[in-house]
Amino acid sequence: MIDLQNASRWYGQVIGINDVTCTIGPGLTALLGPNGAGKSTMMKLVTGQLRPTTGKLTVLGEMPFANPKVFRRLGYCPESESSFDDMTGREMVTMLGYMAGIPASVVKGRVTEVIEHVGMTFAADRKIGGYSKGMRQRIKIAQGIIHDPDVLLLDEPLNGLDPVARKEVTAVLHGLAEKGKCVVVSSHILYEVEQMTQNILLMHRGRLMAQGDIYQIRSLIDSHPHRIAITTRDSRRLASLLLEHPFVLSARFDASDDTRLEIETRNPDRFYALFPEIVLEAGLVIDRFYSPDNNLESVFKYLVNE
Amino acid sequence: MTDLYLIRNAIRDLTRPKKLLAALALIFAPGLLVYIMRFIKLGNGSGHGHGHTAFNAVDIYSLLSEKVVFGFVMVILALVFCTSVVAQEVENRTIVYLLTRPIPRFRILIVKFLPALAATLITVWLSLVFTAIAAYGFSGIVDSPLTRDLKMAPLGVLAYGSVFLLLTTLLNRPLIYGLLYAFGWETWVPNMPGSFQKLSLMAYLRVLTPHVTSEVQEVDISQAFSSVSQDNISHHMAWVVLAGTIVVSFVLSLYFFSVREYVPRDAE
C-alpha cells in the first residue's frame, strides 16, 4: 500500500531520509527511531506534504503529493498540538469530514460515531483551545479516521495520553489493522510500541536500519549474541554442562548472586531446544529463566548504536 | 457542499468579535473624521486666509476617500485578509489538515480567498457610504462621486487582493513584503517623474477614481515637477493593467499553491 523506492529527501544540506526502499502493507506497523532519525520526514512524504528529492514514492499506487485521489483513502494524525482552537471538537471533525468528501446526510452521524469511538463525547462541544493534550490527541485521531481510510498514519499518537487512554487508542488501531487497513504509527517510546505490534520499521540518521518482525530482526543480529539469564542453585555445574556445547559462547556469573548465571549464544533456537534435555539429565532445578535482550529495546540499541 | 461549508467557516472566522470590532472601526472612522473636520472648520471661522468660508463636502470627501479609504482601509484589509489565506494556516500549523484532504489545492485556495475578498469589499463599501453620508448628508449623496467609487472599489480590492494572495503563496512573511510594497513602493513611485508611476497599482486606480478638489492643490516643487513630467495613463490602459494584474496574479497564485510545499517548521 505504501511503496518507497530509493527515496531520499534533503532540506538544503541536511538529509531527511536517505535512499530508503521499503514496502508497507496492511496491518499495524511501527515507525521507530531516535529524534532526528527521519520519521517525521517519512510521514510527510507519505502524506504528500513533501516530495522526495530523488527516488519514488507511491501510496495506493499513486504519488501522494497534492493528489486528492490518494487523500480520499488516506488519513493522517499529525504530531503537532496546534489545531483549530476557536472551533469545538465536533465542529473541527465535521469540517474535516466534509472536506474528506462525506455527504451532508451522513456526516453528522459519522462525526458522533468517531467522537464516541475515541472517547471524546463528553468534551466534543467545548472549544479545542481549552482541551488538554490528551483530548487534542483524541480529536486528532477522530478526524483522521472519520472517512474510514485504507491507510492511516499517526505521528506520535500516544503522546500525552494516560495509560487507560493509551490502551483504548491502541485497541482502536488494532481494530483498524484487523480490518485490513494499513496503519503506520511513528514513535520513539519503545515499550509502548512493543505492546502494540511486532512489525517495525527502524530508522536512524535518515536510513532504514531494519524492517520486519522484532524477533526475526533480533535473531539476525549476529554481532550481539543472545543473552539468557538463568537462576539455579547449582549454577556452576549448569555452566560447565552448557559450555560443552559449541553454540554456547560464554557463561558469566553474577558476583552478588551465586545462583544467577548469564549465558551467551549465537543460536538461541538450538539452545532453547536442547536446554530442557540438559537440565533433566543433570537433575537440576531451575528457579528462573528469561532473555534480557530479546526485545525491541535491545534491537533498537544494537542497531542504532553500531 | 464541501465548498459551501468551507466558505461558511471562513466567514465565521472573519466575523469573530475582535475582527468585527476592527472592521467597524475602519467603517466608521473616516465618517467620524468628517465630523471632526467640520468641527475644526467651524472653529476656524470664516474669512480664512485662503478664502474659505464654508465646509466643503467635495474636498473633504475627495481627501478622505482617496487618502484614507482607498489609500489605507482598502490596502490594509486586502493585505491582512488575503495574506492570511495561507499564512494564518501555516502559522497555526493547521495547513496540514487542509492539504491532506481530497480536494484539489486550487479549490482550497479559491474557497478561502473569496470570503477574504468579500470581507474587504464590504468594509470598503460601507466605509465609502458612511464617509459620503457624513460629508454630503443623505440628500447630497446623489451628487457625490460615491456611485463611481462604489463601482470601482471591487476592481481595487481584486487587484490588491490577488497581488497579496500571490505573495502569500510564494513567501514566508508575506505581510512584511506586502507592507513594503503597499506603503513604501506605492507611496513613492506614483510621485516619481516619467513612467515610474506605471509600476504602481494605485496610480491606475486613481485614473479610474479621480478625486479632484474644488481648489488648486498646493504641493512641494519636487512633486509639481514630477507630476508635470509624468506620463498620462489613459482609462483604457488603467482597465487593461488592473484586469491583467488580477488575472495573472490569481492564476499564478493557484499554480504556486498547487505545486509548492507548505510545511510549518517543527516546534523542536
Add this chain to the structure above:
Amino acid sequence: MIEPTLPSVPVSADSPIADLTYRNYDGPLHSRAVRWWTIAVAMFKLHTRPLSFKIVGAIATLPYLFIIALLWLQGQIASAQGGRPSFLVSTGLVDMTVGQKFAIQFYNALGYQLLYLVILTLIAGAGSIASDNRNNALLIYLSKPITKNDYLLGKWMGLFLALFAAAFTPAILLYLYCLVSYYSDGFLRDEPRLLLHVFTCTALAAATLTSIMIGLSAWSKSPRITGAILASLYFAGQAVAFAMWRYSSQGDPGKDVILAHSSIGGAISGLSQGIYGVTVHTLRGSMRRGFRTVDYPPPSGTIMWAMVLGLILVGVVAARIKIRAVEVIS
C-alpha cells in the same frame, strides 16, 4: 561499582584530562542585572539573525548613503567651479540657513529611514512576546529566578538595541564623513552637539517603536496580527493626521503643526526636528499659481516630548500589565 572522582589537584594546561570542576559549581549565582541582560543579548541575536532583517537593515542605510553621495557630488561640482562647497537643502534649490547646515541632512535622512525602521520593528519585534504567549514560553522564563520586570526589560532592550543599531550605524557613517570632509569648514565648530542630537534622535525613534511593539506583542498570541496592528496604527495614523492637517490648514505648513505631527511617525519626526533645531525650507505652490518659499518650523518641543514619552510609557505599561505566566481560559 566505583564512581569516578574528579582530580583533586588543579589540572594544568598540558594535562590530557579536561578541567571538569565546573560540574560541581557551588558558588554564588549572578546578580539580577545580568539576568535581564542575558535575555536582552539573546533577543538581540535572535532579532538580527533573519535574512529579512539584514536586507531591510541594509535598505535602511540608503537614505544616509544617498546624502553622503549628494554631499560628495556637491563638493565635486563646487571644486570644479573653484568656489567653496555649498550645501543644499532637500529640494536642492535653496541655500541652507547658517547654523543648520548639517543637522538638516541628518533630520531628512531619519525621516526617509523611518519607514524601514517600522518594517524592521515588524520583522524583529512582532513575535517578541506574542510567540512566548503562543508557545507558553513565559512559563519557562518566569520559572527562573527573574521578575516580570527583568523579563520585560530584557525583551525591550533586545529589540531596542537591534533597532538602534540599524538606525544609528548609518547616521554615524554620515557623521564621520562630514567630520572628515568638512572639519575645516566648521563642522565641529558650528554644530558641536550634533553627535549628541543624532544619538538622541535615533535612540528616541528606536525606543518609541520598541515600546509600541512590545506593548502590542504582549497582548497577542499571533505575531502576524501584532505586526498588522502596528502597521495599521502607524500608516492609518499618518493618513488620518495628514488628511486632517491638509483640510484644516489648507496646506499652509505654518498652521496646525501639532495636527500634522499627530501620529507615531509624525511625533518622532516632529521631536527630531525640534532636537536638531532645523527649519525646513521649500518651495510650495502650483503650476497655475506659482511657487513661494515656505518654512516648516519645528513644532512645540514640550508637546512633542509629551507625545513621544507618552507613547513609550503607554507601550511599556501595556506590556507590563499583560505579562503573566498563567492565563485563565474562561
